[in-house]
Amino acid sequence: MSAISKTLKTTPSSQVLSVAAGCFWGVEYLYKKHFKDQIIDTKVGYANGTASNPDYKLVCTGSTNHAETLQVSFEPSKVSYRTLVDFFFVMHDPTTVDAQGPDIGTQYRSAIFTHSEEQEKIAKEALEYAQKKWYPNDKIVTKIEPIKTFWDAEEYHQQYLIKNPERHLCPTHFIRTTPK
Known part of the structure; x- marks a missing residue:
């Protein structure tokens, strides 16, 4: 299995950011909103677990150790990896173990999955x-x-909050402007 989504649009010079910060709907929404003209593509899915080709129902059992993860392809000439990682730390609460707001379980853990040293x-x-x-x-x-x-997560999860604007973000998904 690949460490990068097979459906993520990339270019010969692009890089990939992979982050887990709770419910992947809100994570994707905030990255797309904040970096809309600086990123190439996003995909939500399940990273670093034990099951092959897991689905949402299986991941939610907590038995697979997958994390709900966002992958972002980006051009380093437009936005740096560091900028995207700094944003990660202010768009969710990285101080809670296996939880973001009301979402609890290992699939909601805070993680950065790196693609290089x-x-x-x-x-x-x-x-x-x-x-x-x-x-x-x-x-x-x-x-x-x-x-x-x-x-990759199921298609209905991709860009979920953009397709379903009546839904809401997890209460921990917002841009922090002051220290906790």
């Missing part, structure tokens, strides 16, 4: 910065690990 280095630097600036009184629990597998 350089991404790992940048992610760790961004975590240290976010810990000092945004979360001085609460420990960030975000896991940083290499991406091993990524399975």
